[in-house]
Amino acid sequence: MNTNSLDTILAELYALDPSLSTREKELREILQRVIESKPNVPIDEQFISRLRSELLQKEIKQNPFSLFFSAMKQNRVLAMTGGFAVVALVVVTALVSSHSPKSTSLSLRDTSVANQESAIAYVGKSAFGSISFSSPGTSGQATGRGGGGGGSPTSAVAPLSMDSKMIAPPLFNYSFHYAGEKFDLSENSLPVYKRLKGSSFANQIGSLVGKGNDLIDLSHFGSVRAQSVYLLQNGGDNYAISLDFAEGRVSINPQYEKWYPNPCDKNGNCSTPTPLTEKDVPSDQKLIEIANNFLKQYGIPMGNYGTPVVDTQWQQYQPLDAAVRFVPDTISVVYPITIDGKDIFEMNGEVYGLRVNVDIRKMKAQGLYNLNVEKYEASQYELETDVNKIIAIAERGGTGGYWYGASEKDTKVNLGTPDKIWIPYYQYDSEKQTNTELYIPAMRFPISNVPSGGQSLFQRFIVVPLVKEVLKDFDTNTPRPVDPPILLKDSEVKTDAVKPETQGIRAPDEGEATDPNRRY
Amino acid sequence: METDVQTQLIVAVRAGDTSSFGTLYDTFVRDIYRFVYYKTHHKEIAEDLTSQVFMKAFEKIGTYNEKKGGFRTWLYQIARNTVIDHYRSEKETKSIEDAWDVVSADDTSALADKNLQIEQVKKYLQLLKSEQRDIVIMRLWQDMSYKEIAEILGKSEASCKMSFSRSLKELQKIMPEAIFLSLLCAGFHSLIV
Numbered sequence: 001m002n003t004n005s006l007d008t009i010l011a012e013l014y015a016l017d018p019s020l021s022t023r024e025k026e027l028r029e030i031l032q033r034v035i036e037s038k039p040n041v042p043i044d045e046q047f048i049s050r051l052r053s054e055l056l057q058k059e060i061k062q063n064p065f066s067l068f069f070s071a072m073k074q075n076r077v078l079a080m081t082g083g084f085a086v087v088a089l090v091v092v093t094a095l096v097s098s099h100s101p102k103s104t105s106l107s108l109r110d111t112s113v114a115n116q117e118s119a120i121a122y123v124g125k126s127a128f129g130s131i132s133f134s135s136p137g138t139s140g141q142a143t144g145r146g147g148g149g150g151g152s153p154t155s156a157v158a159p160l161s162m163d164s165k166m167i168a169p170p171l172f173n174y175s176f177h178y179a180g181e182k183f184d185l186s187e188n189s190l191p192v193y194k195r196l197k198g199s200s201f202a203n204q205i206g207s208l209v210g211k212g213n214d215l216i217d218l219s220h221f222g223s224v225r226a227q228s229v230y231l232l233q234n235g236g237d238n239y240a241i242s243l244d245f246a247e248g249r250v251s252i253n254p255q256y257e258k259w260y261p262n263p264c265d266k267n268g269n270c271s272t273p274t275p276l277t278e279k280d281v282p283s284d285q286k287l288i289e290i291a292n293n294f295l296k297q298y299g300i301p302m303g304n305y306g307t308p309v310v311d312t313q314w315q316q317y318q319p320l321d322a323a324v325r326f327v328p329d330t331i332s333v334v335y336p337i338t339i340d341g342k343d344i345f346e347m348n349g350e351v352y353g354l355r356v357n358v359d360i361r362k363m364k365a366q367g368l369y370n371l372n373v374e375k376y377e378a379s380q381y382e383l384e385t386d387v388n389k390i391i392a393i394a395e396r397g398g399t400g401g402y403w404y405g406a407s408e409k410d411t412k413v414n415l416g417t418p419d420k421i422w423i424p425y426y427q428y429d430s431e432k433q434t435n436t437e438l439y440i441p442a443m444r445f446p447i448s449n450v451p452s453g454g455q456s457l458f459q460r461f462i463v464v465p466l467v468k469e470v471l472k473d474f475d476t477n478t479p480r481p482v483d484p485p486i487l488l489k490d491s492e493v494k495t496d497a498v499k500p501e502t503q504g505i506r507a508p509d510e511g512e513a514t515d516p517n518r519r520y
Numbered sequence: 521m522e523t524d525v526q527t528q529l530i531v532a533v534r535a536g537d538t539s540s541f542g543t544l545y546d547t548f549v550r551d552i553y554r555f556v557y558y559k560t561h562h563k564e565i566a567e568d569l570t571s572q573v574f575m576k577a578f579e580k581i582g583t584y585n586e587k588k589g590g591f592r593t594w595l596y597q598i599a600r601n602t603v604i605d606h607y608r609s610e611k612e613t614k615s616i617e618d619a620w621d622v623v624s625a626d627d628t629s630a631l632a633d634k635n636l637q638i639e640q641v642k643k644y645l646q647l648l649k650s651e652q653r654d655i656v657i658m659r660l661w662q663d664m665s666y667k668e669i670a671e672i673l674g675k676s677e678a679s680c681k682m683s684f685s686r687s688l689k690e691l692q693k694i695m696p697e698a699i700f701l702s703l704l705c706a707g708f709h710s711l712i713v
Contacts, residue, residue, distance in 0.1 A: 005663070012666070013688065016681050023692070030691050031660065037641040038661045041554045047567050048553075052545055054571075055578055056538050 006031055046122040053121030053375065057196070120193070120340045120376050127379035128194050131427055131438060132469040176395045176462060180417030180445070185385045185466070191378040192467060193339045193422070193439040197248035239367075248373030254366050259359075273361070276327035282360055284310040291333035291356035294365030304374060305335035305354055306343075313350060330357045330366055339376055339439055345421045349444045349461025352424065376439075383441065383466045390464050393471070394418070394445045398462035415445040415462055423463060425470065441466045521547045526591050533581055541578055548592055549574065551662065552599050558657050559603045559618035569606055573599045589671035596672045600654065617650040644691055652687045655680055 009031060014021045218224060229243040238258040242251045254260070264270035282290075288308050295302055311332040335354040337344050344352045359366040384390060394415055421444045427436045445462040465471050521544075532540035552573055557566040576598050577584075584594050604617045620642070645653050651673060658664040658672070666677045666684075673680065 009659070012681060013685050016678075016685050020685070020688075026692055027688060030688060034641055034645075034656065034691070035660050039558065041557045043550055043553060044563070044567070048549055051549070051567075051571050051574065052542055055545060055574055056542050 006035075050121045050123065053196075053377070056375075120378050122191075122378045125189070125380045126382075127377065128192065128436065128438065130469060131192065131381070131425065131440070131467065132472065174411045174413045176397065176413050176415050176445075176447070178391045178395060178445070179414040179448075183387065183417060185383065185387055185390065185443075187383060188385065189380040189382050190441045190466070191340065192381045192425075192441070193342075193376045193378050195248070195372065195437040195439070196375040196377060197246065197373060197437065237364075248375075250368075250371040252368040252371075254359075259362075259366070273329075276329065276360065278327060280360060281327055281331070282358075282363065286363075287331055287358050287360075288333050290358050290363060290365055291335075294356060294368075300354075300368070300371065302335065305337055308333050308335045309351060310334075311350075311355075327360075329361055330359050332357050337374070339374075339422065340378060342422045342439075342441075344439060345423055345444065345463075347423050347425075347463060348459050349421070349446075349463045381440070381467045381469070384468050384471050389471075390418075390443055390466070391415075393464045394443070394462045398445070398464045412449070413447055414449040416448055418443040418445045418464075420444075420466075421463070423465070425465070440470060523590070527586065530581065530584065530586075530591060533578075541581070544591065545574060548595050551592075552595055555596065555657070555662060556599055556603060558661060559600075559620070559654075560606075561619045565606070569599070569602050572602050576602070590668070593668050593671040596658075596668075597674075600672065604650075618653075620646050620653055621650060644694055647694060648687055648690060652683055652690075655684050656687050659684060 006028065010021075010024065010027060013027070020027060225245070227244075227246050229245075231241040231243070232255060233239045233241070238255045240253045240255050242253070244250070263272070287310050291308060292302075294300075311334050314328050314331065333356045334351050335356070336351050337353040346352045354371055355369045357366045357369075358364070421442055422439045423442045425438045425440045427438060428434070429436070442463050442465045445464070447460055447462060526544070529540040529544050533544070549570070553566060553570045556569050556573070557563070560566050560569065573595065577595055580598075584591065588594075607618055607621070645656065648656065654673070655669055658669050659666070666680045669680045670677045675683075
């Protein structure tokens with residue numbers, strides 16, 4: 001407290017009791033001593049964050065109807081559909097409550113931190129229990145969303161931006177060799193993030209359905225909550241919106257019968273769309289513009305995402321035979337997410353985030369995936385600090401591994417200096433039948449020196465998790481390398497290697513390293 | 521935080537927007553924690569009681585009446601009552617309202633954080649009544665106005681000022697000896713340096 005404040009306090013006292021002014025010196029001294037003795041109170045910011053997270057997961061006892069309409073005004077995801085109709089596929093999983101349920105607005109993202117990072121609550125060390133691949137009660141790691149796909153195993157899965165015309169190219173054998181700079185792993189632990197999926201809006205929806213339908217009186221079932229809601233937009237762009245409350249996720253798909261009517265007439269004559277060529281692929285700028293306009297039109301908040309990039313992974317899956325090379329009908333624009341300031345990547349090292357699929361024939365956004373409740377808990381887990389061990393696992397192919405042993409031919413591929421990233425890691429508990437979504441630290445090694453004609457190497461990175469528990473499982477549970485399939489065993493792989501540049505699709509040249517700083 | 525903004529946030533919370541409570545929480549949590557800590561001298565107890573304060577505030581926000589005072593003073597009321605309830609339930613003595621009232625021979629030294637700053641004035645502030653002490657803490661350590669203090673304690677501003685004045689007079693009686701000694705030491709030090 002400064003002198004002016006002290007003078008103010010004294011003036012207030014003298015106004016009350018003028019006689020005190022004769023003892024100003026003593027009063028000033030006393031006040032100064034008390035003020036100077038004010039304890040310095042260190043505040044544990046982790047406690048502050050944790051309490052905040054607990055509070056915001058609580059519910060307010062309110063009238064569900066007033067809350068529903070309030071949510072309609074506030075919630076952008078529902079408001080965007082305009083005149084929508086609630087249609088048949090409402091799945092109710094519990095019983096309707098006869099009294100006012102606890103409910104609140106669907107908050108896919110904490111709006112008080114809009115345009116800031118996701119809400120993080122810091123919890124104790126190893127708070128999520130064992131995240132080992134082979135821990136008791138778990139059936140191991142669920143399939144991640146690598147390769148450009150969207151959705152989780154328990155929700156609507158986004159189609160990959162690929163075409164069924166694609167033919168698998170011949171397989172090559174590769175051996176990876178680290179050729180990067182020296183690096184260290186000095187941190188003993190780093191946070192693992194667990195996404196908190198639930199939405200209390202589910203209870204509100206359950207109650208409304210219970211009260212509002214004529215088929216069955218759900219009040220007899222007691223308390224219900226909605227697990228998922230499927231909405232169809234009436235007219236307009238004819239989107240279908242899937243709200244998965246269990247996973248805390250929203251996805252948007254086209255109503256296929258409206259977007260892609262049956263190409264066959266009643267006589268069985270079918271029209272086939274003209275195959276797309278590279279000339280039909282819009283520029284990245286145009287694709288991003290279409291995706292941005294879609295998000296703006298439907299009020300999807302973009303503040304928590306990074307700069308959007310176009311998913312070019314479809315170019316990696318091209319067959320060697322130019323005659324059967326294809327361009328997909330949809331190309332994704334990815335809006336990268338960060339958690340607690342950490343950039344998140346797919347398990348294959350490619351960028352991860354909100355995905356908007358653009359139909360390049362219609363030049364229109366076809367759908368959206370990975371719009372999630374962005375609330376997390378963070379817990380420190382012990383890391384592997386032995387650099388040589390990490391490199392050894394990378395040279396064996398990392399998390400995915402490579403299938404076959406090194407061939408006699410020169411198929412040596414280099415790995416560059418890694419960077420530290422966070423990747424999704426799913427843990428399915430077979431006993432509880434629950435899927436926990438975690439994000440764990442990992443090292444990402446860029447691949448370089450891919451030989452000409454090496455299109456069977458469908459990846460640009462090798463990723464190695466750093467969490468000791470997880471690493472142990474990848475290290476020991478899967479033998480590397482495995483024997484090749486019987487059909488290919490002892491057979492020579494023959495192919496006419498065609499340089500991809502002649503077909504207008506650019507693959508990494510020999511000697512060129514993939515830029516790890518480029519998110520795509 | 522401006523009153524208008526605060527009012528809008530409270531309305532939003534009542535309408536079901538929990539995220540607005542997050543904004544209110546961010547604004548006041550540290551001040552409330554410090555206040556609770558000043559009264560408990562113990563980190564874990566302060567955290568526990570601060571949690572209780574905001575849980576109660578969240579649950580009871582429908583009962584908050586703007587006409588009776590600001591949201592901040594309402595939180596302080598809850599905080600003060602929560603601390604009192606904590607110590608009364610633990611000590612089964614109605615005269616115990618916070619850690620200052622706990623006799624040192626009992627368990628204070630074991631429970632309280634070793635905070636030398638508090639120790640310096642503890643013996644003086646401990647002699648004040650709980651309400652007097654709260655006024656001193658809120659006025660001098662939290663820089664609150666008499667208007668806010670009055671709302672928290674449910675008294676008039678004039679009454680709070682009087683109480684503060686009496687507190688200083690009492691401190692004046694017990695502290696002059698310490699002041700004299702400190703002045704003496706300072707003078708002696710200046711002679712030998």
